Amino acid sequence: MGAIDQIRSAGVSLRSAEDLDPLVRRIGDAHLVLLGEATHGTSEFYRWRAELTRRLVAEHGFSLVAVEGDWPDCHAVHRSVVGVEGAPEDPRDALLAFTRWPTWMWANEEVVDFARWLRRHNETRPHERRVGFHGLDVYSLWDSLHAVLDYLRENAPEHLESAMAAYRCFEPYGEDPQAFAMAARFTPERCEREVVDLLLDLRTRRADADAGGWGERFVAEQNARIVAGAQRYYRAMVRGGSESWNIRDHHMADTLDHLMAFYGPGARGVVWEHNTHVGDARATDMTTVGMVNVGQLARERHGTDDVVIVGFGTYSGSVIASERWGGPVRRMRVPEARRGSLEAHMHQAIPDSDALFVFPDNPWATDWLGDLFDHRAIGVVYDPEREHRRNYVPTVLGRRYDAFVHCDRTEALRPLHAVEPTEGERETYPTGV
The missing domain is CATH 3.40.1660.10 (EreA-like (biosynthetic domain))
Structure with missing residues (x-):
C-alpha cells in the first residue's frame, strides 16, 4: 500500500x-x-x-x-x-x-x-x-522588570534595592533590547550580577504566602526569571545562529515546569x-x-x-x-x-x-x-x-x-487590531516562529 x-x-x-x-x-x-x-x-x-x-x-x-x-x-x-x-x-x-x-x-x-x-x-x-x-515566552524584559518593581514596592520594600540595581543597569538603553544587546557584545556579563541578586532576593520570600491567593509572589518570581532569560537571549541574538533559539525554548520549557509545580500534584x-x-x-x-x-x-x-x-x-x-x-x-x-x-x-x-x-x-x-x-x-x-x-x-x-x-x-484568523504597532523585537531564529 x-x-x-x-x-x-x-x-x-x-x-x-x-x-x-x-x-x-x-x-x-x-x-x-x-x-x-x-x-x-x-x-x-x-x-x-x-x-x-x-x-x-x-x-x-x-x-x-x-x-x-x-x-x-x-x-x-x-x-x-x-x-x-x-x-x-x-x-x-x-x-x-x-x-x-x-x-x-x-x-x-x-x-x-x-x-x-x-x-x-x-x-x-x-x-x-x-x-x-x-x-511562556522570554521577550518581555522591561515589562517584567517594571512588574517586579511594582510588586516589591507594595509587598517587600526591604528587597527593592536589588530590583533598582537591575533597573539602573538596563536604564541607559531606553527600553531598547537592540541597544542593550549591542552593548552586551562588548561586556558579556553586563547586568547579569544584578539580575542574579534580584532572583535570590525574591526566592528568599518563597515560603511567604501569596497575597490574595492569586499567586502574586509566583508571578513576581516568574517576571524575574524572564529578566534573567531575556538578557541572555538578547546577548545571544546579536551573535546569530541557534543559541538564542535554544535559550528561548529552554526558557519556555522551564516556565511550563514552574507552572505545573505551582498548580500542584496532579496538574x-x-x-x-x-x-x-x-x-x-x-x-x-x-x-x-x-x-x-x-x-x-x-x-x-x-x-x-x-x-x-x-x-x-x-x-x-x-x-x-x-x-x-x-x-x-x-x-x-x-x-x-x-x-x-x-x-x-x-x-x-x-x-x-x-x-x-x-x-x-x-x-x-x-x-x-x-x-x-x-x-x-x-x-x-x-x-x-x-x-x-x-x-x-x-x-x-x-x-x-x-x-x-x-x-x-x-482561512486567515481575525485580528482585533486594525493596525499593528510599528515597534517590535528583531526577527527570531528561524524566521518569526
Whole structure:
C-alpha cells in the first residue's frame, strides 16, 4: 500500500468536537498536551486547538493553558479568565491591550471566543480550582522588570534595592533590547550580577504566602526569571545562529515546569505553540544546526507516555502575516503546498476536508509515518512568492508528533487590531516562529 492509500485509511474526518474522541482517548492520563500550528495566522488551527482544549478542561480536569506569548500580557488575560477582582470582566479587553508586535498572535477573535468560554467555565468552579491562562515566552524584559518593581514596592520594600540595581543597569538603553544587546557584545556579563541578586532576593520570600491567593509572589518570581532569560537571549541574538533559539525554548520549557509545580500534584497542562516549538526537534533537520525545542525537552523531562504532541498543517488558503519584521499585517494567500510534501500527500488522499490522524504506539512501523516529508512552517514574516523555496521543515511525522490535524483549505484568523504597532523585537531564529 502506497503512502497516499495509507494516509487515506488512517485519517478520520473532522467536522465537530465529537470527532476528536480518538485523540482524547489517545491523551488518556497524560499530564502535558502540546498543540501546534503550521502558522501563527490561521483560524482553523486556533479553533481546533480551542475545541480540544475545552474538552480537556471540562471533561478531564486540565489545570492550565500555556501559550507562546509574553508573560505580562497573558497574565492580564489570566486575571480576567479566573475572575480576579479589578480585572476586566470581558477577556477581550485584556487582549486588546496587547501592544508588542505581532499582536495578532493572541489578540484575535478566535482567542477571544476561547477566553470568554474559559471565564464562563471558571465561574462554575471554586477559586482554587480555576483554570489559568499563561504566557511562556522570554521577550518581555522591561515589562517584567517594571512588574517586579511594582510588586516589591507594595509587598517587600526591604528587597527593592536589588530590583533598582537591575533597573539602573538596563536604564541607559531606553527600553531598547537592540541597544542593550549591542552593548552586551562588548561586556558579556553586563547586568547579569544584578539580575542574579534580584532572583535570590525574591526566592528568599518563597515560603511567604501569596497575597490574595492569586499567586502574586509566583508571578513576581516568574517576571524575574524572564529578566534573567531575556538578557541572555538578547546577548545571544546579536551573535546569530541557534543559541538564542535554544535559550528561548529552554526558557519556555522551564516556565511550563514552574507552572505545573505551582498548580500542584496532579496538574495537567495544555500548550499552544508553533509546530517548530512543540514538534520534537529530533525528528527534523533542526538537530543538524544544534537546535532543541519545547517538545523535545518535554519528552526528555517527563517521558513520552506523559506528553502528547499534536501537529497541525494546511494545504492552501489564506493567512495573517507580514512581509517584514515589524511591518503592517495583511491577509495573504497560502499557495498550494509543494509537490511531494506532507501537505500535498494529505490533500491528494483526503481533498477538501479536515482530518485527524492518531498515530499507533509504534508509528515508524507504518511506512508513511516513518518516511521523511517536507512539512510546511510559516512564521509571522511570510512571502508567498518564495514559499516553495523555504517554509518547509524535513520531518519524520510519526516521531515528531503523536497525532496530526490536517486542515486542507484554511482561512486567515481575525485580528482585533486594525493596525499593528510599528515597534517590535528583531526577527527570531528561524524566521518569526
